[in-house]
Amino acid sequence: MKLKSRDILALEExxxxxxxxxxxxxGSMKEIIYRPIKKVPTLRGKTVVTLFYEASTRTRTxxxxxxxxxxxDTVSIATATSSVQKxxxxxxxxxxxxVMGSDCVIMRHPVSGSCHFLARVLDVPVINGGDGMHEHPTxxxxxxxxxxxxxxxxEGLRVAIIGDVYHSRVARSNIWGLKKMGxxxxxxxPATLLPxxxxxxxxxxxxxxxxxxxxxxxxxxxxxxxxxxxxxLFPSAREYSRLWGITRERLDLAKPDALLMHPGPMNRGIxxxxxxxxxxxxxIEDQVTNGVAVRMAILYLLLGGGEEK
Amino acid sequence: MKLRGEPxxxxxxxxxxxxxxxxxxxxxxxxxxxxxxxxxxxxxxxDGARVFEARGLWVVPxxxxxxxxxxxxxxxxxxxxxxxxxxxxxxxFTTVVAMANTRPPVDDAxxxxxxxxxxxxxxxxxxxxVGAVTRGLEGKELAEMGDMAEAGAVAFSDDGHPIADxxxxxxxxxxxxxxxxxxxxxxxxxxxxxxxxMHLGYWSTVLGLRGMPAVAExxxxxxxxxxxxxTGGKVHIAxxxxxxxxxxxxxxxxxxxxxxxxxxxxxxxxxxxxxxxxAYDTSTKVNPPLRAAEDVEALRRALAExxxxxxxxxxxxxxxxxxxxxxxxxxxxxxxxxxxxxxxLTELVHTGIIPAATLVERLTAGPARILGLEAGSLRVGGCxxxxxxxxxxxxxxxxxxxxxxxxxxxxxxxxxxxxxVLTVVAGQVVMREGGVLA
Numbered sequence: 001m002k003l004k005s006r007d008i009l010a011l012e013e014x015x016x017x018x019x020x021x022x023x024x025x026x027g028s029m030k031e032i033i034y035r036p037i038k039k040v041p042t043l044r045g046k047t048v049v050t051l052f053y054e055a056s057t058r059t060r061t062x063x064x065x066x067x068x069x070x071x072x073d074t075v076s077i078a079t080a081t082s083s084v085q086k087x088x089x090x091x092x093x094x095x096x097x098x099v100m101g102s103d104c105v106i107m108r109h110p111v112s113g114s115c116h117f118l119a120r121v122l123d124v125p126v127i128n129g130g131d132g133m134h135e136h137p138t139x140x141x142x143x144x145x146x147x148x149x150x151x152x153x154x155e156g157l158r159v160a161i162i163g164d165v166y167h168s169r170v171a172r173s174n175i176w177g178l179k180k181m182g183x184x185x186x187x188x189x190p191a192t193l194l195p196x197x198x199x200x201x202x203x204x205x206x207x208x209x210x211x212x213x214x215x216x217x218x219x220x221x222x223x224x225x226x227x228x229x230x231x232x233l234f235p236s237a238r239e240y241s242r243l244w245g246i247t248r249e250r251l252d253l254a255k256p257d258a259l260l261m262h263p264g265p266m267n268r269g270i271x272x273x274x275x276x277x278x279x280x281x282x283x284i285e286d287q288v289t290n291g292v293a294v295r296m297a298i299l300y301l302l303l304g305g306g307e308e309k
Numbered sequence: 310m311k312l313r314g315e316p317x318x319x320x321x322x323x324x325x326x327x328x329x330x331x332x333x334x335x336x337x338x339x340x341x342x343x344x345x346x347x348x349x350x351x352x353x354x355x356d357g358a359r360v361f362e363a364r365g366l367w368v369v370p371x372x373x374x375x376x377x378x379x380x381x382x383x384x385x386x387x388x389x390x391x392x393x394x395x396x397x398x399x400x401x402f403t404t405v406v407a408m409a410n411t412r413p414p415v416d417d418a419x420x421x422x423x424x425x426x427x428x429x430x431x432x433x434x435x436x437x438x439v440g441a442v443t444r445g446l447e448g449k450e451l452a453e454m455g456d457m458a459e460a461g462a463v464a465f466s467d468d469g470h471p472i473a474d475x476x477x478x479x480x481x482x483x484x485x486x487x488x489x490x491x492x493x494x495x496x497x498x499x500x501x502x503x504x505x506x507m508h509l510g511y512w513s514t515v516l517g518l519r520g521m522p523a524v525a526e527x528x529x530x531x532x533x534x535x536x537x538x539x540t541g542g543k544v545h546i547a548x549x550x551x552x553x554x555x556x557x558x559x560x561x562x563x564x565x566x567x568x569x570x571x572x573x574x575x576x577x578x579x580x581x582x583x584x585x586x587x588a589y590d591t592s593t594k595v596n597p598p599l600r601a602a603e604d605v606e607a608l609r610r611a612l613a614e615x616x617x618x619x620x621x622x623x624x625x626x627x628x629x630x631x632x633x634x635x636x637x638x639x640x641x642x643x644x645x646x647x648x649x650x651x652x653x654l655t656e657l658v659h660t661g662i663i664p665a666a667t668l669v670e671r672l673t674a675g676p677a678r679i680l681g682l683e684a685g686s687l688r689v690g691g692c693x694x695x696x697x698x699x700x701x702x703x704x705x706x707x708x709x710x711x712x713x714x715x716x717x718x719x720x721x722x723x724x725x726x727x728x729x730v731l732t733v734v735a736g737q738v739v740m741r742e743g744g745v746l747a
Contacts, residue, residue: 012515091633111635112517113589120588132637133517169517195514 003301007119007126010135011176019180023145025297026290032069033292043072046303049102050076051093052129053109058264058288059129059138063106066295072303075102090114094121104303107131125302133167139263140173142294144181146283147218149290150259155182160212160254161203162246163222163271164193166233170263171222175203188212189222189244192233209244216254220261221246224271237270247273251281259283316693316736318342320355324363324697328370329670330677330686339368341693344736349687361731363697369669370686371403371434371694371734375676376468376493376547376571376621377646379405379436381427383412388626388714390424393646394432396624396713398740398747400646401729403694404435404684406621406676409446410469416441418456425461433739433747434732435694437463437680442481442492446470449477451484458488463680466493468547473499475532482542491543491569491679496529496554497521497597506637508581508598516585518636521598527553534561537568545679546570548623550597552607558616569679571619572608574649578656580605583719591632591639592719595625612671613663619675620668622649626715644715648706650698652720654727658700665700697731704728704743712745 003022004015011019032040048067050060060076067074077093090109097105104125107115112132119126130136148154159178165171165187175185179202186204187194188211198205206212213219224240234240251260260272260281268274277284321339326349328334338353339346374397380388388396390407397405407424409415415424421438428436440457442465444450454465465485472478472494481492502521507513509520530546534557537544546554549570561568581599584590593599611617625642632639650672657663677685684692703726708716732740739747 089630089633090635109635111637114635116588117635131517133519135517172515172517196509196520197511198514200511201515 008137008298008302009115009119009126009128011137011140011173011180012135014137016180019141019144019177022141022294022297022301023148025301026145026293029296029300030290030293032296033289038069039071040069041071042300043067043070043303046072046103047101048072048074048104048106048299049097050074050129051097051105051107052077053079053107054130056108056129058291059108062288062291063129063295066292066299069292070296070299072299090117091121094118098122098124104299127298127302130169132169134169135173136169137173138291138295138298139170140177142287142291143174143220143261143263144177145294146261146287146290147259150283151217154178157183157217158215159183159185159218159220160216161185161187161220161222162209162212162244163189164225165189165198165222166193166195167225168222174220175201186212190234190240209250210253213250213253216258218259218261219246219251219254221272223263223265224267226267241270245271245273246276248275251276261287263287316341316344318347318356318358319361319733319736319738320353320358321361321363321368321695321697324366324368326368326687327666327669328687329666330370330674331688334666339687339695341695341733341736345693346687346689346691348689361697365701366730367665367698367700369696369698370673371684371732372401372650372672372696373404373676373682373685374402374622374624374646374649375406375619375680377405377407377624378410378626378642379407380626381411382423386714387628390427390436391431392712392714393624393626394434394436395745396646396711397434398732398734398745399712399743400648401650401696401698401732402434402646403696403732403734404437406437406439406463406680408468409439409441409466414441414446415439416444416446416452418453418460421457421460421462433745434734439464439466439493441465442467442472443477448472448474451477451480454485454488458490462490463682464491464493464545466495466547468493468495471495471497471499471529475536478533479536479540482536482540482544486540486542489543489681491545493545493547494529494533495547496526496533498525498528501525506594506598507584508600510581510601512581512585516589518584523551523553523600523604526551526597527557530554530557534566534568537561537566538564541567543567543569548573548576548597548621549608549617550576550600551604555607555611555616558611562616569619570617571621571676572612572617573621573623574645574652575623575643576600577605577608577612577620578652579719587719589636590719591634591636592643592717592721594636594639594641595643596641609657609662613667618671619679620649620653620671621676622646624713626713627717628714629716632717642717643719644708644711644713644717646713647711648718648720648725651704651725651728654700655725659726693733693736695731695733696729698727699730700727702726702728702730
């Protein structure tokens with residue numbers, strides 16, 4: 001089986017078959033992570049570049065480990081120490097990477113749509129590691145993988161996404177991906193943190209957290225981006241925590257076996273209480289492990305490992 | 310304007326003459342001589358004149374674009390008077406009104422004179438300068454509007470920079486009233502559009518781009534209408550783009566206030582969905598942004614009804630380096646002179662949304678009326694500015710063949726039907742079959 005997509009830019013445009021193929025492949029990749037020697041020769045001779053214009057530990061490390069577990073060479077470019085500081089444009093950076101012979105570029109960028117721009121310039125696969133407020137497709141895939149692993153299905157699940165939906169690329173990717181797979185999604189946060197007309201994407205929207213969480217199969221908490229406070233979108237972290245923070249009482253409104261998810265990093269005590277973050281319902285650590293498995297699957301499928309023999 | 314000797318007499322024979330200012334829409338001949346329209350009628354004698362056979366073509370008054378950016382002085386790598394006016398000629402325009410936000414801006418009489426002098430030397434169509442409303446386009450102190458009006462400024466505008474301070478706008482309207490020139494306002498409440506790059510709505514939500522709400526425009530339009538009511542000064546709303554703006558204009562019209570408006574071909578024909586469908590192509594980035602389908606619908610209705618009296622391109626050429634970057638970092642603007650007419654014919658006239666005569670009116674007599682110009686008609690004795698259009702000619706948009714230095718258009722590759730085939734400025738043929746002659 002092969003992916004229909006050449007690049008992984010957004011779950012909005014990803015065919016359902018590709019989502020299924022990635023999730024199925026990730027299942028067998030996960031097994032490798034638990035081996036004592038985590039190394040298979042699948043991508044030997046391939047070079048994967050991570051190009052990060054924004055700080056990230058989790059996503060970049062996850063991709064690098066995924067590549068290394070399959071024996072690819074990895075190069076990491078952090079813009080703080082690169083020629084971007086000398087004013088080099090993204091287009092020129094991309095051309096440089098192309099002529100150096102990289103086989104795949106994973107980019108995180110603060111501007112939405114930058115990965116689409118990069119994909120137009122490059123003739124090797126581009127993977128979106130998070131672009132502005134647009135999408136974070138591999139996070140959406142690893143979240144779906146985690147839900148499917150724990151619940152055995154995606155179809156028919158009710159997923160509540162709570163927090164700063166406006167700025168969240170994770171929320172957008174999850175809405176597209178989950179809707180595609182037959183789940184229902186409700187998003188919740190203060191009205192200033194819900195983007196306009198989000199219902200047209202297929203999600204319900206509410207500012208009442210109890211209403212959103214009630215009978216949910218999955219409660220996904222988003223990181224409150226405290227740096228956005230300067231724009232006055234919410235008055236204080238204290239009030240946010242009181243009105244929208246996920247506590248034991250609120251989580252108890254969900255189904256008894258509901259999962260609690262968070263893409264991390266968490267602001268403990270603000271959007272999520274430690275009591276629930278560390279509870280058995282929490283899948284937060286699984287999400288990290290699954291992230292490596294999903295990214296292994298994507299690299300494997302994009303870089304030729306998925307070709308039929 | 311650069312002329313190559315005295316214009317020869319020219320007989321444009323057998324075309325469909327559409328001159329809304331005179332109520333003409335009929336097949337006839339047009340005879341030009343000595344730079345003026347000599348005669349309109351049937352079976353006119355050529356009498357030594359060159360003949361242009363126009364059977365099956367439309368013969369209309371030279372098109373007037375009351376809103377262009379020629380980028381000279383200061384940013385000549387993006388455009389200059391020579392390239393910008395050639396683009397105008399190629400697009401069928403015989404007059405362009407040049408906005409004041411050059412570098413340095415046109416904010417005193419010497420700058421107005423300088424633009425006119427440069428145009429006399431290099432332009433191939435008429436160039437009419439706009440003076441700034443405020444010194445340095447800073448929105449604080451009024452520029453010397455009286456001097457600029459005497460020097461030849463046809464209007465005043467800080468276009469590109471909304472006049473945020475209501476008191477400054479009020480003074481501009483009161484003071485400018487003396488000179489009977491409109492104040493053209495780029496209506497946008499800046500606090501609502503900070504860092505925003507497209508229209509606020511469903512597609513900005515999907516794309517994760519910061520959006521400009523329609524009300525950012527409407528608040529300022531409402532304010533300007535109230536200030537027009539207070540002062541009696543003429544307000545012209547540049548590039549109206551929202552349904553709410555149209556509603557406000559209707560109110561102003563009902564009251565008979567001196568408020569006029571223009572819309573661009575871009576906002577009349579394209580929606581914000583294009584940003585999504587082109588996967589963030591920066592050529593879709595324009596200010597005001599491409600709006601939602603219901604806004605486009607409202608603009609079209611307002612144009613048909615005359616609530617919007619003029620079409621202007623807001624031709625905003627940029628260098629490719631300003632556009633081949635991430636969406637947020639790209640410059641705002643579309644290079645519009647060479648695609649305006651074919652886009653409007655394809656989307657509005659051939660689809661039956663607007664009659665040909667209405668379109669011609671909004672591109673000729675409409676802007677002339679707003680600016681108080683003796684132009685926009687084929688009246689006998691008037692300046693021989695004529696545009697001939699082949700309404701059936703089909704061509705694809707090829708930015709590499711633009712005369713404009715700005716190749717920034719979201720229409721590249723799009724097939725359009727109805728192109729200008731002859732542009733005559735003061736009796737002089739400056740464009741024929743798409744090729745600029747001067």
